Amino acid sequence: MTGLHPQTEAVLQLMTAAYPDIGATVTDPAEARRLLARVKQPPAMPLPRVEDRTIPGASPLPVRIYWPRTQSAPHPVIVYFHGGGFVLGSLDTHDGFCRTLAAGVPAIVIAVDYRLAPEHPYPAAVEDARRALDWAHTNAHDLGGDPERLVLAGDSAGANLAAVTCLRVRDQGGPPIAFQLLVYPWLDFLSELPSRHENADGYYLTAAHLDWFQRQYLGNLATAAHPDISPLRAPRLRDLPPAMVLTAEYDPLRDEGEAYSARLAEAGVPTHLYRAEGLFHSFFAMTEFLPGGREAAENICATIRSAVVADPVH
Template sequence: MTVVLHPQTEAVLQLMMAAYPDLGVGVTDAVAARRALSRTKQPPGPELSRVQDRVIPGAPGIPVRIYWPASGSAPHPVIVYFHGGGFVLCGLDSHDAICRMLAAGVSAIVIAVDYRLAPEHKYPAAVEDAYRAVAWAHANAAELGGDPERLVVAGDSAGGNLATVTCLRARDNDGPPIAFQLLLYPWLDFLSELPSRRDNAEGYYLTANHLRWFEQQYLNEPSEAALPHVSPLRAPDLAKLPPALVITAEYDPLRDEGEAYGLRLSEAGVPTRTYRADGLFHSFLAMMDFLPGAQEAAEIACAAVRSAVSVAALSSDA
């Protein structure tokens, strides 16, 4: 099947692919891949009232970047954000614009988490950091000017995986309470054989080869791929999880597993909306200012979070 993208989308896609390291082929070392990717300049996000880098204390300390919105009155909702990058790449700088967009669009405090990366720190290091960060955000929300009862977890790609796994852990550990989960083109099944893995395996930024390389870096052994905290789509029970918005991209190898997760959440009684961004590809929000349809997806994400935290506020006042 021949796919014809919008000309502007095609141009941006080619630029992003040219800047992306040839993982597992031309680039086999994670440090070299991070260095290559760090040279890619991202469009700036909105101006905010304050941005501060801090470290969550503990062993190890977890670096975070905290964004305060320029509008709205305290206490603000709190969004804990986990960046994508296959558990190997990216960090606070690469996802700065997305976090600014959420802070401005929701009028929320956003806490971006610089969790430990593979292969230096394999599974479950990132999972442990993610859960600790959400627990810290809940405990310290009031001091930051936030509302601990309006706590949201969010993430894209591998970060979407960490957001879902954190929700599972919070449910099973009796907290912290999470009001909503925002999952942006999440990676949810390391063993997926759904059609989008085949149909979108090459030519749309994230490739099948990238996914295999990321998996090799992240896991200690292949058998871990079936664990629910690695592949949350395979978790036996999704009941009693926070309401969710799952945003997928039409030309993304991860599309079908995100949509399957949304369906499973709904079937488990979790209020869930799944939105497919037609004509777009994985990581499209990194270039939201230049891709047709990307701004609409960003607005849908912000509106969903605003609605969810409004409901949470009403529930806490009742």
């Protein structure tokens, strides 16, 4: 391992201090969300248009749509699922990274406020992810987007939803997905890979957090090996969209992301793996303050751009 840069160590300590002590002193999900909502976010990158909407249905699904600065429509459309262990996170907690994607690709970004556990356990989030994809495809033209250049993206639990949705669309049919972006993804609820133990404590996301999250999402692990929950355990990964998988060196989820990347490549799926050396889970919340953070964000935007932007010059 490369070791933490002193500035990274300082940011890690600040982020850890601000994060709810979930599973220990804070055991109520609603209280954890209230505490997280009080954390001050970095200043928002200005964009010409940002709009909150609701996807209609029996369970209305809030989304936030970001338009890029460039006028060369139609744009690619990125459907983004936030992280937070299926329990935490919101449109506000991941607003900054969605703005980065909209400006940097450039693309229209649709951030999805999917239902959270334990109030809405599995499969509610998976169902919402599919509804959001279908809505994005149907409404892409009206938004100024290209329905043939849909990207599914997410971080952590949101990356799980992106990966699961790609598998479900392949097996059940649905809108074409041009690319998938999986940022420090949670892909195996039963993982015993080395990073789960090496980075179990001290790097923001802990093994105790993961245990608490999965109990909220599933209740127990009886169904944890199902590909809709642990896509790393899917028996077949052929015929999936091209992918970028980003992992962080000091992350308990690092090895399952890299194992998924390797399996995708072995299955013939064009795959780009990027390990953010010296960084930790959720580092995109403070990208501008972390050595290597901006470089990682630029690499993500460039990779998506090369995959789905008709004219990649930017």
